[in-house]
Amino acid sequence: MKKEVKNVVVIGAGRMGHGIAETFIRTGKDVFLCDLSTPLLKEAVDLVEQELTELSEWGAMPRGEIKPTMDRLHCTTLLEEAVSSADVVIEAVPENLEVKKGVFQKLDAICPERTVFASNSSFFGPSEYASATNRPDRVLGAHYFYPPHLIPLVEVVRSESTSDASVEIACDLLKSSEKTPLVVKKEVRGFIANRLQYALQREAFYLVEQGIASAEDIDIATKASYGLRMPFAGIVENLEMSGSGNFEPLEAIWELIFPHLCSTTKPLSLFFEKLKRREIGSKTSPGFYDWTPGSKDARRKEVRQDLFKLLKALSTDKG
Secondary structure, eight states: OOOOOOOEEEEOOSTTHHHHHHHHHHTTOOEEEEOSOHHHHHHHHHHHHHHHHHHHHTTSSOGGGHHHHHTTEEEESOHHHHHTTOSEEEEOOOSOHHHHHHHHHHHHHHSOTTOEEEEOOSSOOHHHHHTTSSOGGGEEEEEEOSSTTTOOEEEEEOOSSOOHHHHHHHHHHHHHTTOEEEEEOSOOTTTTHHHHHHHHHHHHHHHHHTTSSOHHHHHHHHHTTHHHHTTTSOHHHHHHTSTTOSSTTHHHHHHHHGGGSOOOSSOOHHHHHHHHTTOOSTTTSOSSSOOOHHHHHHHHHHHHHHHHHHHHHHHHHHO
16 A cells, blocks of 8 residues: 655755745645745745735635645754654755755655655756665655746656655655656756757757847747647647658758757857846846846746646646
8 A cells, every 4th residue: 555645845945945845735735844044934935925825816726725725834944853754855955966965965864764855956867966875766856847836847857776666656746736747767967858948048049149039039939839839739749740740851851950050068158248247137137138126026927827827728628
């Protein structure tokens, strides 16, 4: 008989960690959220409450459910207190391998033997941080996507040492929190979705750097064409349903276009020029767009609401 995961812990209360914890409390689980300082945890709690309030405004949950949902979130700066009864711990600290290994080493020393460890790392494979533990069979990746309280996909990344039982525990837990787990069968830098995403980013910035298109044009091209198809049919399925209905034309097309695609293995010079001028986006403004604190927050909320509407429409369609 499968053992139900009752005690979930999230280490790191930042941009991803608070949202990961939120997915579990929304689906009925009590969660410990642990970070280094009380102010960081307070900020995380405020963000969770803000996002739950938005969901309530959009009709996803009754307003009266916000408080009981928040009551399932338990914050602490004491790692031992957070993990003493943990079934699953999800690490969401900054993307620094040595920091992550230090966290896993501490967890290995104080967690119950049954505890499964997962990392939200976007790039590091589980074998890289599992080496800091004595339980590599119970270590895997659980890569969420921003914003984690809305995006369904979570990549479950296994190493050669990760047991089938640990993968099953992780996938069952994710499904119970209304996520879509995708098992990455072999460790590879960037996993699946980020490799696709960064290949697209590289070509996008190359086109801007070469003066072929503006950043605004790139965004229009993305949003007004294949971006509209992607929620309904993915890359491979779209190809197989294209006008010809088969792969045969691809050989000639690929031979024509592949030699002209950006293949640099280093960041583009446009990127460094922007960094030098501190034109790095909404954090400092400008990036390619001009931002104010008000416009940034408004646009982020608008995007979250659009994501919610799309997810709701897709769910209704499947139902």
